[in-house]
Amino acid sequence: MxxxxxxxxxxxxxxxxxxxxxxxxxxxxxxxxxxxxxxxxxxxxxxxxxxxxxxxxxxxxxxxxxxxxxxxxxxxxxxxxxxxxxxxxxxxxxxxxxxxxxxxxxxxxxxxxxxxxxxxxxxxxxxxxxxxxxxxxxxxxxxxxxxxxxxxxxxxxxxxxxxxxxxxxxxxxxxxxxxxxxxxxxxxxxxxxxxxxxxxxxxxxxxxxxxxxxxxxSLLTKSDGSKFGKTESGNIWLDPKKSSPYKFYQYWMNVSDDDAKKMIKIFTVLNEAEINNLFKLHEKEPHLRILQNELSKRITSRVHGGDAYAQSLKVSNILFGKNTSHLLQEISEEDFLMVFEGVDQYDIDKSILQSGLNVVELLTTHTGIFKSKGETRRLLDSNAISINKIKCKSDCLILKANLLNGKYLLFQKGKKHYSIICAQ
RNA sequence: GGGGGAAUACUCAAGCGGUCAACGAGGGCAGACUGUAAAUCUGCUGGCUUAGCCUUCAGAGGUUCGAAUCCUCUUUCCCCCA
Missing domain, CATH: 3.40.50.620 (HUPs)
Structure with a gap:
């Protein structure tokens, strides 16, 4: 060749x-x-x-x-x-x-x-x-x-x-x-x-x-003008300690169709016929996002190994699938921590949940996830906040019984921003 | 050295004595739709103990019942003349 x-x-x-x-x-x-x-x-x-x-x-x-x-x-x-x-x-x-x-x-x-x-x-x-x-x-x-x-x-x-x-x-x-x-x-x-x-x-x-x-x-540019490889939270690194395999996987999963077409030619060793075939499949059923799946699979398993890829895939299904709050209940502590390695973690004292804690209090004074209660209420009112994949309103109470594995709360803002709250 | 102009929230940019937490645009965040997309539509975008209250319009004073808006000084920037 x-x-x-x-x-x-x-x-x-x-x-x-x-x-x-x-x-x-x-x-x-x-x-x-x-x-x-x-x-x-x-x-x-x-x-x-x-x-x-x-x-x-x-x-x-x-x-x-x-x-x-x-x-x-x-x-x-x-x-x-x-x-x-x-x-x-x-x-x-x-x-x-x-x-x-x-x-x-x-x-x-x-x-x-x-x-x-x-x-x-x-x-x-x-x-x-x-x-x-x-x-x-x-x-x-x-x-x-x-x-x-x-x-x-x-x-x-x-x-x-x-x-x-x-x-x-x-x-x-x-x-x-x-x-x-x-x-x-x-x-x-x-x-x-x-x-x-x-x-x-x-x-x-x-x-x-x-x-x-x-x-x-050529220097690789993205269709939206942003710099390749950068996210708002910084570079995506190959070192799993600096960017979790899940984050790494998500980066490729989130590229636009146009970028995926460019990237799959650069970052995989698939040959021209295979790639053209993927393009065809992708165009036929764009919602399946065959290109992004293929990209993230091949690069993640190359850099982080097949197990880490499978793990990232599993997690993504839980996080982005429909009605997955029950799946979250079943995940083991080990898996949970692996998944969210690299995600911001906030510690709270378990005792404050004793008689139920208002979600606004939890997210501001007790964890500091948000600095402003006003902002927190706004987000809650606009349906943006989920705890353990369940949408919360501003009068929502968090109880000990809500802890996953008796210890964790999964906090979510919007569709893609996760943090974990750890109750000690 | 002389003369003129400007400083407003993340950025640009309105405002010219009360109806201003401050038009609008961009950006950002979120919601709907969707494919964890794009486009589109909607909401939000100073803080709080949120029918209300508090702190903001370069800084410090002043006038006024009341100031981002008027006056004085200070600082910074721009332009013109030397």
Missing amino acids: DFINEMKWRDMIHDSTPGLQEVLGSGITPAYVGFDPTADSLHIGNLVPIMLLVHYQNCGHQPIALIGGATGLIGDPSGKNTERKLLTLDKVEYNISRIKPQLELFLDFDSGKKSAKIVNNIDWFKNINTISFFRDYGKHLTLNYMLAKDSVQNRMQSGISFTEFSYQLIQAYDFHHLNKTMGCKLQIGGSDQWGNITAGIELIKKTTNNKVHAFTT
């Missing part, structure tokens, strides 16, 4: 250097994508470059995931308006230790010559001497060339440190190093990486006369 054609129908091509297709056609070609360890987990925005590597490997080539243990210490100015705070060495090392296993979930490390590799650029940068680096590599990129990059130009007004300015040279050296040691002939990235990648191409041409290539993918 041809990688370029594959990317074409998946709508993932933003730009690429001429002649790439011929190179890829000539045999297994190593290519790399860089990941900066700026946080202690990848988030779903990082899934785009990860999937590029996955598709790349499926097209018969060798993917290399480069973790920027060195570049993470510098900071990439691309797409950033302001200078960034430097991360400490400890922090970067910790982040890498968290991110590496996440990358391993996606790639195949046991498929002969196209087995994936994970490398860390600190391994080659830690031994490099500053003077020889400037002499051997700095000499090949002119200041004029480096200043012309968008990432630098965009910062000429607000300011850019030499540290961040030097980033493109550091990244260029990565490409050079991988080309020399692993025969890497292609660097892949988001469209914001074009400048950094071409700097690498330039450096390799000047130092070794080798011809190497760039491939960039």
